[in-house]
Amino acid sequence: MQVQIVEVGPRDGLQNEQKVLSAPEKIRLIEMLAEAGLQRVEASSFVNPKWIPQLADAGEVCRSLPHQSRVRYSALVPNLKGLERARECGLTEVALFMSASETHNLKNINKSIEETFPVLRETAREALALGMRVRGYVSTVFGCPYEGEVPLDNTRKVTNELISMGVYEVSIGDTIGVATPLQVHQVFAALVKDVTTERLAGHFHDTRGTGLANVAAALDEGIRIFDSSIGGLGGCPYAPGASGNISSEDLVYMLHGMGYETGVSLEKLVEAGAYVQQLLGRALPSKVLQAALAQSHRRQPESRAEGGKA
Structure with a gap:
């Protein structure tokens, strides 16, 4: 059984970090992610740098992505x-985004949901005409930091609109991490009535x-594609209190233990997590990463200074 992992750390993970990594550091991280076997990597975002200054170097990063035929790179537009900037960098896939919550959409995009549809439809039409693949994101599906509970009908409407625009896949987002497995079962059970599991x-x-636990619930509903972030990096600038995405290391560990195939080397993934943790200068949330680093530390022989005092 195969599960696809979409690595969103270079974009969703780094956009909320106070410390801004340099373009060469980001490119090296992406190289390490590709070397670990990840075949889908979201490299950056072409939003206005004024709003997300951590990703102001999106053009430089995307022009220097490692050339590997089996890896698909994308960026948020x-x-x-934003689409024009992504195309100039040679990207062949972009992602569109909006919220199921009216207030979060206004905070995030400065437009109502209804005002957002024409903008995304025009962008998707142009991208498809250029031969590009288009992915869609729906944020705040399971709860909104401003409105609380979000009606399921909102998500169904936005998802169906995105599908009608020609997106090949819609990522259903728990932006503030409030979902429980029961909610996940309910939401995906409803969505698969409108959209095939292969497109969610x-x-x-x-x-x-x-x-x-929510991933396990989604697996039960037939979902086989999951976004995750190296080290558990992440958060949303427009969702106060939202912590990181699920960790790529933790996700791969769990999936492999459940008998699923991902094509990803957990060992190399841990190396990438250790690299970005060192760059940021703080411990990352990934439990598998921290366990692996602790085990590695225990294995290192103690250095002893000869002659008594060092």
Whole structure:
């Protein structure tokens, strides 16, 4: 049984970090992710740098992505201008995004849901005409930091609109990490009535510690595509209190233990997590990463200074 992992750390993970990594550091991280066997990597975002300064170097990063035929790189774009920038960098896939919650959409995009549809439809039409693949994101599906509970009908409407625009896949997001497995069952059971499981993905945050349990629930509903972030990096600038995405290391460990194939080397993934942790200068949330680093540390022989005092 195969599960696809979409690595969103270079974009969703780094966009909320106070420390801004350099373009060469980001490119090296992406190289390590590709070397680990990840075949889908979201490299950056072409939103206005004024809003997400951590990703102001999107053009430089995307022009320097490692050339590996088996790896598909993508970037987030909000409109035609973002699409043009992504195309100039040679990307062949972009992602569109909006919220199931009206207030979060206004905070995030500065437009109502109804005002967002024409912008995304125009962007998707142009991208498809250029021969590009288009993915869609729906945020705040399971709860909104401003409105609380979000009606399921909102998600169904936005998802169906995105599908009608020609997106090949819609990622269903628990932006603030409030979902429980029961909710996940309910939401995906409803969505698969409108959209085939092959065109749906799960995007979970681990704010309340239910991220992997929610993946297991989505697997039960036939979902086989999940977004995750190296080290558990992440959060949303427009969702106060939202912590990181589920960790790629934790996700791969769990999936392999459940008998699923991912094509990803957990050992190399841990190396990538250790690299970005060192760059950021703080411990990352990934439990598998921290366990592996602790085990590695225990294995290292103690250095002894000869002659008594060092």
